[in-house]
Amino acid sequence: MNNKPTYYDLVYAVARAVPRGRVTSYGAIADFLALGASRMVGWALNNVQPEDRVPAHRVVNRKGELSGRHHFGSPTLMQELLEAEGVRVENDCVVDFKERFWSPQELGEDWELPEFKP
DNA sequence: TGTTTGACCACGG
DNA sequence: GCCGTGGCCAAAC
Numbered sequence A: 001m002n003n004k005p006t007y008y009d010l011v012y013a014v015a016r017a018v019p020r021g022r023v024t025s026y027g028a029i030a031d032f033l034a035l036g037a038s039r040m041v042g043w044a045l046n047n048v049q050p051e052d053r054v055p056a057h058r059v060v061n062r063k064g065e066l067s068g069r070h071h072f073g074s075p076t077l078m079q080e081l082l083e084a085e086g087v088r089v090e091n092d093c094v095v096d097f098k099e100r101f102w103s104p105q106e107l108g109e110d111w112e113l114p115e116f117k118p
Numbered sequence B: 001t002g003t004t005t006g007a008c009c010a011c012g013g
Numbered sequence C: 001g002c003c004g005t006g007g008c009c010a011a012a013c
Helices: A007-017 A026-032 A038-047 A067-071 A077-084
Strands: none
Touching: A007 A026, A007 A038, A026 A038, A038 A067, A067 A077
């Protein structure tokens, strides 16, 4: 498992760049990274694990629903994490998702991976 | 080596 | 306004 120059690292970096108390969507990351495939974002997060320290719980689908809650080990863990950050989650959906939505474009188009230390 | 699926999104009917 | 289909790239079988 060496450093593979793949979009995976980009997805991880963007996920970490999500401010606390904010949430983003797979399509937003995919669009920012110009992947063209939001599915891969989910796959990237699927390969990621807590040991990567990637707040994947801040990433939800465009509906604002915690689609990946079932992949957190506990179906309620994702909601717990979001609520712990001040994000109100109801019925597995982010309340005021539109307002809580954060776009990676806020970082800037020239934004790149910060010093990634394995 | 080809097919299927996957934490999705956009568009069309 | 809701449901169905296509598309995207990559990994697993």
